[in-house]
Amino acid sequence: MQIIKSIQSRIYEVRGERVMLDFDLAFLYEVETRVLNQAVKRNSKRFPDDFMFRLTAKEWEAIRSQLVLGYEDTVNPSSQFVMMNIPSNRTGKYLPYAFTEQGxxxxxxxxxxxxxxxxxIAIMRAFVDVRRILIKQIDVKDKLDEIVERVGEHDIQLHHLYQAMENLIDEKVAKKSWDERERIGFKTKNK
Structure with a gap:
């Protein structure tokens, strides 16, 4: 389970896809990043653009800022995964590759x-778990939207009740002031 959590912390969303980066995969497979990338280049026909793509400098910078926080929060020093050096020299043509689930x-x-x-196998299980979590979040969001809609309807109904109560109070005040008005016309003394 610790392995799956560690893998999940290495899954990022880029260009609307959940991806893993080449150096994370190399770390998990216990090979050098360049060895992994060489194997991919030797088999480039297996990796179309929807399976693998190179990050832009802007995307890499955004992910790098997340990496430091992500690894500090998720890596347990006693686990088999120890904090790795985040590549800082990956610029220009050496930007990381991102692999989609299919990649x-x-x-x-x-x-x-x-x-x-x-x-x-562990990585595929992690992708499946992430998908399940996202589906549950969508279900929860739908239910929350439904509750908000109902509360909105109740707000309208409460507003109508409040207006009706105000009208009743206004009518009572008007009747009382009508009853207590000074009478005009002939005044008789009944004593």
């Missing part, structure tokens, strides 16, 4: 070590 699945055919196979 990560395709990596299993490119990297054939036992470690890569077992880690790929």
């Amino acid at each position: 990560v699945a395709m990596l299993s055919g490119v990297l054939n070590s036992d470690k890569a196979i077992s880690m790929n």
Whole structure:
């Protein structure tokens, strides 16, 4: 379970896709990043643009700022995953590659070590867990929207009740002032 949580912390949303970065995958597969990227380049036909793409400088900067916070929060020093050095020299043509879920699945055919196979299974499970969490959040959001709509309807009904009560009070005040008005016309003494 600790492995899945560690993997989930390495899944980012870029361009509307959930992706993992090349250096995170290399770390998990216990290979060097350049070795992973070389294997991908040797099999470039397996990795179309919707499976893998290079980050822009702006995207990389946004993710780098998240990386420091993310690893500090999620990495347990006693676990087998220790905090790695976040690449800071990745600029220009050396920007990281981002792999979508399909790209990560395709990596299993490119990297054939036992470690890569077992880690790929864990990564696929992490992607599935993330999808389940997002589906639950959508369900909760829909229910919350429904509650907000009902409360809005109740607000309208309460407003109508408040107006009706105000009208009743105004009518009572008007009747009382009518009853207590000074009478005009003939005044008789009944004593």
